[in-house]
Amino acid sequence: MNKKGIGLKIGTVCFLFITLWFLQKLLVPKYVTAIVEGSLIEEYYHEKTDHDVIFIGDCEVYENISPITLWEEYGITSFIRGGAQQLIWQSYYLLEETLKYEKPKVVVFNVLAMKYDEPQKEAYNRLNLDGMKLSKEKIKAVKASMMDDENLIEYIFPLLRYHSRWSELTSEDFKYLFKKDKISHNGYYMRVDVEPVKSIPKGRKLSNYQFGERSYYYLDRMVELCKENDIDLVLMKAPSIYPYWYDEWDEQMREYANKHDLMYINFLDLIDEIGIDYNVDTYDAGLHLNLYGAEKMAVYFGDILRKTYGLEDRRGDEEIKKVWDEKVEFYYSMKEKQLRELEEYGYLKSLGVEKRE
């Protein structure tokens, strides 16, 4: 074959790769102005990875604790690697991956995920796994999470999953094609709006309260992983009143924590001590705390972490302070922006939140 022919072949292959790469960039959801939860996992990779505390778990971590408050109050550096309905095996593999980048002193796992022993929904899998960089941890997380109609290759090449989005493209897809705005505050998803709790839930009876074997298997592995890396693992139940947290579940977690010499805190029992007022500290009637609740939670929890695990106040470290000053500034600017939006529109327009009637 002559040089021209070889050149043409190489050129075609390069053209195909570039086109496919571009199409993939274009077609994958951007999660910037709607379902922003999809951006949370990915944002970790843009971070300076030096954190005292890593939070892992579902929405009860990324909406209920403010790392900026932890910094401002105690000089604790932290990051939340949380995702919507993050399943325990996803938390485990995210932790495994995180430990490749850094070694925190404390890992906090929110135990609500113990209730799920099976993969739940493709959409939630995507929110948690799409943002992960391709790694063996990601592949293991995907394999553990896939529903029957899912396929590993569609996670490795997301174009195969999102190819049909060509008919749904919006200006957001072009605007954030190569660069996305930061959404979270070290994994924290800020919401300043308020929707008071209307009623306190009563859990309907379950036929079986026992957490599944699979959940315990990954919890055991998490304990083991933290031990191997000399990390203190804390189990927490965030103060969200929905979904209902049963006493039987609580008992199992207490027993587990005792058995493995772990700290377990059910913050639902500490509402008054934290100072949470469900009339003003939640934005969705008790499922998640808003900024005010998350800040109260951080002040309370931070104090426990500081005292129990001897976390240093790092505000004196100029280099770290410089990084965090920027974060603090972004935090308050977003808070101000959201408050302005609330005043102007009555709802958070920039987050694609529906207007409440």
Next chain:
Amino acid sequence: MLFASYGFIAFIAILFIVYYLIPKKYQWMLLLLASYVFYLFAGPKYILYIVFTTVSTYIISLRIDKLNQTQAQYLAKYKEDLSRADKRAYRDMMKGRMRRWLVACLLLNFGILAVVKYSNFAIANLNAIFQAFGGQGQLSFLDIALPMGISFYTFQTMGYIIDVYRGKYPPEKNIFKLALFVSFFPQLVQGPISRFDDLSRTLFKEHSFEHRNFSFGMQRIMWGYFKKLVIADRILVAVNTIIRDPEVYQGAFALVGMLFYAFQLYADFTGGIDITIGIAQVLGIEVKENFNRPYFSKSIAEYWRRWHITLGTWFRDYLFYPISVSKPMMKVFKFTRERFGGAIGRRIPVYISTITVWFVTGIWHGASWNFIAWGMANCVVIIISQELEPFYTWFHSKFKVGNTFGFRLFQVLRTVLLMSSIRMFDCYRDVPTTFRMFGSMFTVFNYRELFGGALLELGLSMADYWVLFMGLIALLGVSLAQRKGSVRLKLAQGSDLLRYAVYSFMFIIILIFGAYGVGYDSSQFIYNQF
């Protein structure tokens, strides 16, 4: 393993590489292994069926061959000693013995097909008869799943044994080679139904990698996936919406469903065959064409010569002709000729054969009355067309429209509409519903709804309709271009740049506009079910 799955694409990609890396003498063995691995994905227990068909056919074909040789040796040895009558008597005796082996093979293998495919249909009908006569008891249905591709490989293998019996070619002495012929995976699930003498010419040969074969084969595979994923599986959503709710979707929707199903079936079946032929071509193997642009046919008879060609020729060679020249049919011919005269006497045996063939064609497609009705509807149309032949001749001599473009177009559209309406039996899978829906096209006048956004409520968005429209235009364009010769050949004669641009464009189109992955109910090929 579905053709339209990542697993299958990985499977053939690995096969292509290994096939050309191993010593050539092992290539056919690799294909046999690959075919059985492919078959294993359908369920390990089904292997037994295909193995039984292979072994029984192998043993009996050798037995027939042995009898043939014995006959030849005997006749040669006693050439001088035997009278003509003796020779004929000996031949008849041996033919009878061979025929007994053949019949045994046919009964065994068609028997298996009948049991697994038609038992529950027979039981359902018997139960209905019992009930009609006030019977209390009900026969319980058998819990048998249909082994993958059994209709196809049984027909292919029985064609082989009949050919051996007829002395068309000697039997294959290597059982593993015969096993490969029976199980060759690309054509296992939906044909074409190959003949041994055709396929074996290239199937067992040693193949060096040839750029042309690879390039042509890959083009064919891509074109097949385009038809399947971009057109058939997209239109499937609307077809399913319409046919699953016949109470709601009547009149204009029944018409839309009928036409959509015609497009879906064409794109699905020809797409699958394109993939089959393409894979074989990459492997250096020639598989017979199964379609010749059937929707350009000007009559139903022509349509059936151009649609699922290998099934049609199978029925012609192994059913229609044998029935037509069988002794009982000769008696019928003699009787009817004497009774009704030459013209009618000639027709009746032909019509009996035609009816038999269409009944079997119908039931081959599925064990239910709708398929039998579908087969018989085809038969009726073909017989009426034949009977109207003198009228057509008179009409054309009178009006001289036969060669005008408009008339040819009319004939093509008439055939498409006629075939599509007959296909409604296949579509609705229920005879009374089919008649009701067909009737509703003329009694329920809701055609205006189609232009009021109702089409967008069938599960397809406007974007989907655009893709479909463009896809069908591409399909039509390629079909028209094929009339002037091979499109791939023309492409091969063009510049390299153009060729690579076409490959890349096609690949990207399938990737982006294909209806696959999560959110799509990606279906198996329709003909897999037969």
